[in-house]
Amino acid sequence: MTSSADFLVHFHRCEPDLRACIGAMVTDPHAREDVFQELSAELWRSFDKFDPTRSFGAWARGIAMRKVLEARRKFARTPVAFPEETLAVILQAFEDEPQDSGEEEALEECLQTLPEKSRSILAWRYTDRLPCEAIARRLGTGVKAVHQSLCRLRQSLAACITKRLAARGDAPHSFSSHELRR
Amino acid sequence: MNSADELISRHVDGANTAAETEELGTLVASDPHTARALVRAARLEVMLPRRLPRQPSRAPLRWTLAAAAAALVAGSVLAARMLTTPDAPVTGVADQEENWLPVEKIARLPIREINPAARAQWEFWHDAREEAHVPLPELKLSWERKDEVLRVNSEPVEQRADWGPKRREARIVEMQPDGLIDLGDGDKVKLRSFAIKVPDFAAYHPQANPIPLKPLIFTGLSGEMLTGDAASYIRSEGSTRFLGNSSRLWVNLERLSGKEITILGMDIFQPETRMLLSGTDGTSSLAGDELRAGREVLLTSRAPVMVALELGVPKSAPIVLPFKEGAAGSEGFSEVRLAAIQPGAWRIIAGGIQGHPKQFMTAAFRQGEDKEAPERHCLVGLNISPGLSAKITARTASGVFSFADYLQIYRNQQFMLQFASFDVPASSIQSIEVQPLARRRVFIRYTPPVDPWNGISQETDDVLDLRIPLAAPDVWPCTIIDRLTGSAEATLESMVSGRSISITSELRNATIREILAHYARSAQGGRLEMEPRLRKFRFVKD
Numbered sequence: 087m088t089s090s091a092d093f094l095v096h097f098h099r100c101e102p103d104l105r106a107c108i109g110a111m112v113t114d115p116h117a118r119e120d121v122f123q124e125l126s127a128e129l130w131r132s133f134d135k136f137d138p139t140r141s142f143g144a145w146a147r148g149i150a151m152r153k154v155l156e157a158r159r160k161f162a163r164t165p166v167a168f169p170e171e172t173l174a175v176i177l178q179a180f181e182d183e184p185q186d187s188g189e190e191e192a193l194e195e196c197l198q199t200l201p202e203k204s205r206s207i208l209a210w211r212y213t214d215r216l217p218c219e220a221i222a223r224r225l226g227t228g229v230k231a232v233h234q235s236l237c238r239l240r241q242s243l244a245a246c247i248t249k250r251l252a253a254r255g256d257a258p259h260s261f262s263s264h265e266l267r268r
Numbered sequence: 269m270n271s272a273d274e275l276i277s278r279h280v281d282g283a284n285t286a287a288e289t290e291e292l293g294t295l296v297a298s299d300p301h302t303a304r305a306l307v308r309a310a311r312l313e314v315m316l317p318r319r320l321p322r323q324p325s326r327a328p329l330r331w332t333l334a335a336a337a338a339a340l341v342a343g344s345v346l347a348a349r350m351l352t353t354p355d356a357p358v359t360g361v362a363d364q365e366e367n368w369l370p371v372e373k374i375a376r377l378p379i380r381e382i383n384p385a386a387r388a389q390w391e392f393w394h395d396a397r398e399e400a401h402v403p404l405p406e407l408k409l410s411w412e413r414k415d416e417v418l419r420v421n422s423e424p425v426e427q428r429a430d431w432g433p434k435r436r437e438a439r440i441v442e443m444q445p446d447g448l449i450d451l452g453d454g455d456k457v458k459l460r461s462f463a464i465k466v467p468d469f470a471a472y473h474p475q476a477n478p479i480p481l482k483p484l485i486f487t488g489l490s491g492e493m494l495t496g497d498a499a500s501y502i503r504s505e506g507s508t509r510f511l512g513n514s515s516r517l518w519v520n521l522e523r524l525s526g527k528e529i530t531i532l533g534m535d536i537f538q539p540e541t542r543m544l545l546s547g548t549d550g551t552s553s554l555a556g557d558e559l560r561a562g563r564e565v566l567l568t569s570r571a572p573v574m575v576a577l578e579l580g581v582p583k584s585a586p587i588v589l590p591f592k593e594g595a596a597g598s599e600g601f602s603e604v605r606l607a608a609i610q611p612g613a614w615r616i617i618a619g620g621i622q623g624h625p626k627q628f629m630t631a632a633f634r635q636g637e638d639k640e641a642p643e644r645h646c647l648v649g650l651n652i653s654p655g656l657s658a659k660i661t662a663r664t665a666s667g668v669f670s671f672a673d674y675l676q677i678y679r680n681q682q683f684m685l686q687f688a689s690f691d692v693p694a695s696s697i698q699s700i701e702v703q704p705l706a707r708r709r710v711f712i713r714y715t716p717p718v719d720p721w722n723g724i725s726q727e728t729d730d731v732l733d734l735r736i737p738l739a740a741p742d743v744w745p746c747t748i749i750d751r752l753t754g755s756a757e758a759t760l761e762s763m764v765s766g767r768s769i770s771i772t773s774e775l776r777n778a779t780i781r782e783i784l785a786h787y788a789r790s791a792q793g794g795r796l797e798m799e800p801r802l803r804k805f806r807f808v809k810d
Contacts, residue, residue, distance in 0.1 A: 212316045
């Protein structure tokens with residue numbers, strides 16, 4: 087396999103997780119995209135330095151964190167949420183919480199079990215990319231209520247994913263929400 | 269105190285306050301469970317858009333447009349027009365930035381992407397309406413996509429009786445899964461493109477001159493369609509207002525430049541109807557041709573395009589008439605009609621006072637009265653669609669006189685009248701040519717200067733260079749509207765003071781002298797420069 091093909095295999099496999107990693111560290115969606123773009127370019131440029139005996143994801147996440155910090159230094163307005171030490175903790179959490187390949191499939195199944203209204207809220211949020219304010223207007227409710235609804239939906243989906251992965255016996259970790267674990 | 273899950277959920281939404289972010293950071297740093305929960309939430313955030321089924325969502329569309337309409341509030345105008353032709357693919361018309369919303373973009377356009385220009389425009393025209401005491405028509409649109417059917421519901425429009433129809437008929441069009449739309453009378457046609465538009469009323473001033481504008485209709489699927497919809501608009505408004513004694517229809521297709529348009533059903537016009545499709549950069553796509561039903565026109569120009577229709581002008585009409593001072597009007601002023609006689613040039617062909625309100629005429633005559641040298645001013649008034657400027661040339665037996673260094677533009681709400689004054693005996697002028705110039709997207713209105721030769725307006729590619737002598741009289745009320753974005757929120761920035769200010773709110777009716785005084789207290793002379801794209805004016809000290 088050529089280097090390019092090699093890179094693409096790794097990159098495509100890890101792309102969602104890299105996005106998640108950046109998303110955990112950066113609050114603004116546009117800034118997330120910017121950082122991800124920077125990261126992608128950097129990974130491509132640096133791919134010859136990648137040690138194939140190691141995890142591409144871990145290597146890429148390390149660079150991702152560097153890019154996040156660079157962005158914060160370069161553009162003062164890049165809303166990086168946490169201090170560097172906290173970012174390191176998040177990075178470690180990604181290592182400790184490897185993604186299960188069946189998660190997306192489980193999520194799809196879980197989405198089918200949601201009531202229509204819940205699916206609509208999620209669709210507005212994620213498909214139509216509506217801000218919470220717009221969703222609130224549609225629902226005739228307040229923004230805070232929308233945040234709470236989304237929070238509950240996320241919790242519900244997380245619990246459902248964990249349950250389905252466990253039922254398959256291939257869940258190396260719990261996908262349950264933080265509160266549920268506690 | 270928020271729960272960690274709430275903080276995490278709000279974090280992925282980007283909704284946490286600084287304090288909440290700090291609180292979450294503390295939790296993440298101190299509690300591995302929270303850190304992992306954040307990781308899972310972030311992953312879920314990435315997975316959800318990928319895994320959510322794309323539902324046939326009627327609500328977003330309806331909500332989006334309803335909200336857009338609501339934001340425009342009463343008095344604003346949205347008009348929906350269909351550019352359609354059988355067996356053509358569904359395509360966009362123009363960018364949403366230009367207020368035209370292609371159908372395929374609508375479904376996913378967030379409100380904020382639809383609205384800014386429209387809102388700005390409404391604000392502007394609201395002001396204009398107040399000035400003119402003319403109510404704007406209302407058109408409310410509600411759209412919804414029902415499964416794979418696009419439903420368009422254009423609700424009735426209230427209009428003043430003297431604007432045309434009192435009420436526009438509501439119509440519903442559905443686009444079915446195969447892309448066909450049912451016209452409701454048994455005909456099904458394929459939707460090619462579809463747009464909602466916030467019309468630019470800049471050229472639509474029924475009190476001033478019967479120059480109609482937008483929404484313009486180069487639409488038509490068939491004669492029936494045109495008769496039922498577009499034609500009724502033209503006819504009903506035209507017969508009472510637009511096509512009456514004016515016999516002229518101006519339309520601004522700048523937003524369609526570079527697009528292919530199809531003109532169908534032109535049988536509604538007179539056989540002698542002439543049309544010019546001209547890029548305002550001087551290029552023409554079609555000039556002087558008789559329009560025929562089914563005629564397809566490709567607007568090759570990427571520049572803003574102006575379209576002029578000379579309706580009902582006999583082909584045998586003289587193209588160039590001797591221009592004689594006072595020949596056509598008892599008040600010594602000739603209206604100028606423009607006709608397409610050759611690509612890139614419009615020539616004045618006839619005179620006659622038609623449809624001008626008295627106040628414009630009065631202004632014109634005041635301009636033309638030069639008591640010291642009555643023979644030396646030939647006055648030409650041109651009805652020119654907003655956004656269009658022209659280089660005016662007078663031909664005499666002894667030569668050609670260009671008139672480029674003085675351009676006075678009247679913008680009375682939606683109607684612009686340009687006057688040119690030549691320093692030659694009017695009786696010697698054989699013809700006057702008007703060469704449209706591109707790039708003008710700014711309206712400036714001011715009363716006639718006492719000394720026209722000291723007021724210079726000169727256009728360049730993207731800068732309107734208004735050379736304003738400080739010695740100018742104090743009687744130049746100035747309104748500057750940036751048509752590029754439809755916003756009246758142009759800002760004037762002084763290089764002297766470095767301050768910015770909203771012309772709309774503060775200088776809308778200021779005199780130029782006041783503006784200069786405001787921004788260049790110590791200046792002895794200079795000019796205002798404008799960069800339309802930046803919507804900035806700046807005063808440059810000479």
